[in-house]
Amino acid sequence: MNVSFFIASRYFRSKKKRNFITILSRISMIGVAVGTMALVVVLSVFNGLEDLVRGLYASFDAELKIEPAMGKSFEADENWIRGIQEVEGVALLTEVIEDNALFRYRDNQHLAKIKGVSAAYLEDPDRFAEGYVWGELDLGTESQPRAIVGRGVGFFLSLDLDNEFELLQVYYPKAPRSAGSIDPNQLYNRDIIKPAAFFSIEKDFDDNYIIAPISFVSKLLNYGQKRTSLEIKVAEGHKLQTVKRRLRQHLGEDFLVKDTDEQHASILRTIQIEKLFVFITLSFILAIASFNIFFSLSMMAIEKKKDTAILFAMGAREKLVKHIYLKQGAIIAFSGALIGLVIGFAIVWVQDNFGLVSLGISSSIIDSYPVKIVWTDFLWTSIAVIAITFLASYRPAIIASKVKSTDL
Numbered sequence: 001m002n003v004s005f006f007i008a009s010r011y012f013r014s015k016k017k018r019n020f021i022t023i024l025s026r027i028s029m030i031g032v033a034v035g036t037m038a039l040v041v042v043l044s045v046f047n048g049l050e051d052l053v054r055g056l057y058a059s060f061d062a063e064l065k066i067e068p069a070m071g072k073s074f075e076a077d078e079n080w081i082r083g084i085q086e087v088e089g090v091a092l093l094t095e096v097i098e099d100n101a102l103f104r105y106r107d108n109q110h111l112a113k114i115k116g117v118s119a120a121y122l123e124d125p126d127r128f129a130e131g132y133v134w135g136e137l138d139l140g141t142e143s144q145p146r147a148i149v150g151r152g153v154g155f156f157l158s159l160d161l162d163n164e165f166e167l168l169q170v171y172y173p174k175a176p177r178s179a180g181s182i183d184p185n186q187l188y189n190r191d192i193i194k195p196a197a198f199f200s201i202e203k204d205f206d207d208n209y210i211i212a213p214i215s216f217v218s219k220l221l222n223y224g225q226k227r228t229s230l231e232i233k234v235a236e237g238h239k240l241q242t243v244k245r246r247l248r249q250h251l252g253e254d255f256l257v258k259d260t261d262e263q264h265a266s267i268l269r270t271i272q273i274e275k276l277f278v279f280i281t282l283s284f285i286l287a288i289a290s291f292n293i294f295f296s297l298s299m300m301a302i303e304k305k306k307d308t309a310i311l312f313a314m315g316a317r318e319k320l321v322k323h324i325y326l327k328q329g330a331i332i333a334f335s336g337a338l339i340g341l342v343i344g345f346a347i348v349w350v351q352d353n354f355g356l357v358s359l360g361i362s363s364s365i366i367d368s369y370p371v372k373i374v375w376t377d378f379l380w381t382s383i384a385v386i387a388i389t390f391l392a393s394y395r396p397a398i399i400a401s402k403v404k405s406t407d408l
Helices: 002-060 078-085 119-123 151-157 214-221 240-254 265-289 291-303 305-313 318-354 375-401
Strands: 064-068 090-105 108-117 132-135 146-150 168-173 188-200 209-213 229-234 255-259
Touching (some): 002 265, 002 318, 002 375, 064 240, 078 229, 078 240, 090 119, 090 151, 090 214, 108 214, 146 151, 151 188, 168 214, 209 214, 240 255, 265 291, 265 375, 291 305, 291 318, 291 375, 305 318
Parallel strands (some): 108 209
Antiparallel strands (some): 064 229, 090 168, 132 188, 146 209, 168 188
16 A cells, blocks of 8 residues: 555656646747747848838938048039939939028028939939828929928928918028128028928938029029039949949049948948847847756756666767757757747738738828848847757756766
8 A cells, every 4th residue: 555655656746747847848938939939020120110211211312322532512514424424324313412501481490401403303203202292393493493391391480382472581601701791691692492392201301401403502502513412313224233333433532422321321220230239138038038948958857867877878878868958958949939930920921911010100101110021030030049049958968968877
């Protein structure tokens, strides 16, 4: 009777241990799956934000921008401009004069940038494609110039597009002929222009830009044939980087040719750095979740101590036992990682196609959080899981491999 009770108690005790280890292994698998899913989803959101920023800026800026390597402006005669237009792959060339100016409408004043552009600016079919436009996209004529105003600037100045009698006044400071001059006309240039439309792309553009004909701006700023930059649209069928290289060879070292990423390198670099730190943070959380793998394998090594000793007695080497426990940890982690990758992909796909999670901003140009699947994120996530799994499984494998046949 006592012997039967003893055998039964040992059996149920060992069964409870096995059940506990099984539960712990499943918890480990769930932890890895949740961590992997979170990595995939969050990295996809950062990819979507990066693409959104590129798309918004591309609606306002050019694919390629030519700027002087030194100084603020450069001379641009017709023959020199024609030579750039003849470079293979150049579809449109827009001459640009850009500087700060003071704007006044009725009793309201606002300091913003005035961007003078040539007629080719509005010939680009992608212009303002990612934003909103109110009014008529028309820069007028040399005698009757019109302005396209950022929505934020229009709000600050309380502009009324339908008012034919109130015009936008533009002031630009100039160096006085005499330092002691008290004549206000010697301190600034002044001109008027009719606002024709509002645009809304991104807050930085909306609050700081007014677009006007280049003839109007050149006269206001006394620039003559000087330009601050040239904007290039690449022809279809030509690679942007190839055209960029041709322009650099044509222009020499006195000019910089920047693509869209280089024009806004700071904000794109910020997004990439944030993405990197989020990846590190979530990988650290994934490592903490993998502690369950360490504990489950450690308990398994203790429970299977006699079985391991039998293996050694039968001639097994430490390497074989070590590989058994490493593979056990890999099975737990890879199963969780596979589940997490599949669920993460499904969530991102649903968000991309149906936009279930809304931004909650009524004035936003997009309704839901942008996401984008990049397969390298799956690769790096898998590498992180493999590395964490190896570290979590290595110590229990070492403990198991140190068991001796004398422990039987």
